[in-house]
Amino acid sequence: xxxxxxxxxxxxxxxxxxxxxxxxxxxxxxxxxxxxxxxxxxxxxxxxxxxxxxxxxxxxxxxxxxxxxxxxxxxxxxxxxxxxxxxxxxxxxxxxxxxxxxxxxxxxxxxxxxxxxxxxx
Amino acid sequence: xxxxxxxxxxxxxxxxxxxxxxxxxxxxxxxxxxxxxxxxxxxxxxxxxxxxxxxxxxxxxxxxxxxxxxxxxxxxxxxxxxxxxxxxxxxxxxxxxxxxxxxxxx
Numbered sequence: 001x002x003x004x005x006x007x008x009x010x011x012x013x014x015x016x017x018x019x020x021x022x023x024x025x026x027x028x029x030x031x032x033x034x035x036x037x038x039x040x041x042x043x044x045x046x047x048x049x050x051x052x053x054x055x056x057x058x059x060x061x062x063x064x065x066x067x068x069x070x071x072x073x074x075x076x077x078x079x080x081x082x083x084x085x086x087x088x089x090x091x092x093x094x095x096x097x098x099x100x101x102x103x104x105x106x107x108x109x110x111x112x113x114x115x116x117x118x119x120x121x
Numbered sequence: 122x123x124x125x126x127x128x129x130x131x132x133x134x135x136x137x138x139x140x141x142x143x144x145x146x147x148x149x150x151x152x153x154x155x156x157x158x159x160x161x162x163x164x165x166x167x168x169x170x171x172x173x174x175x176x177x178x179x180x181x182x183x184x185x186x187x188x189x190x191x192x193x194x195x196x197x198x199x200x201x202x203x204x205x206x207x208x209x210x211x212x213x214x215x216x217x218x219x220x221x222x223x224x225x226x227x
């Protein structure tokens with residue numbers, strides 16, 4: 001069965017950096033686009049980033065553009081989100097999700113359980 | 122950017138009630154809309170895609186309709202397991218979620 005397991009969350013100071021990871025199993029990771037979605041405490045879902053199956057196409061929400069970078073290692077079935085210049089409003093649970101297509105533009109059929117990022121001094 | 126607005130933000134209902142949630146897009150998204158259910162402390166779960174297609178394994182009491190800018194999610198007979206928050210998501214141009222609709226016990 002499909003599994004997505006995030007890790008790497010933690011507490012970081014404003015202006016700091018953090019990299020979160022998502023290990024995938026149960027499907028051919030290299031054939032699908034992957035997404036990052038976040039949810040601030042008590043708030044709704046916010047799409048953050050997309051990376052295509054081959055890493056060529058990448059899209060970012062305006063709120064993180066220039067600060068966050070998605071990447072993937074298809075040999076290790078792992079997705080990454082490098083977060084730099086973190087702000088207090090970046091604090092959230094970060095979910096990885098599988099797109100149903102390799103180049104995106106569709107919905108998400110599987111989600112991980114999330115990893116909590118706290119930004120505080 | 123496409124904005125998604127859900128109505129209402131909170132809905133109080135009883136087991137057995139018919140429940141309808143509306144989602145409006147700021148511009149036409151054709152039928153490129155999904156609905157997700159989220160329970161506290163859990164990841165979202167896909168219910169409906171392409172506005173009206175039921176995801177495998179989702180109970181048939183859930184249905185979706187609409188196109189263009191107005192969409193609805195209907196639960197025909199609310200069950201205890203359905204008390205949760207529901208989100209619409211457009212994928213016509215990048216991705217945007219609605220703000221969510223919490224379905225509470227009346």
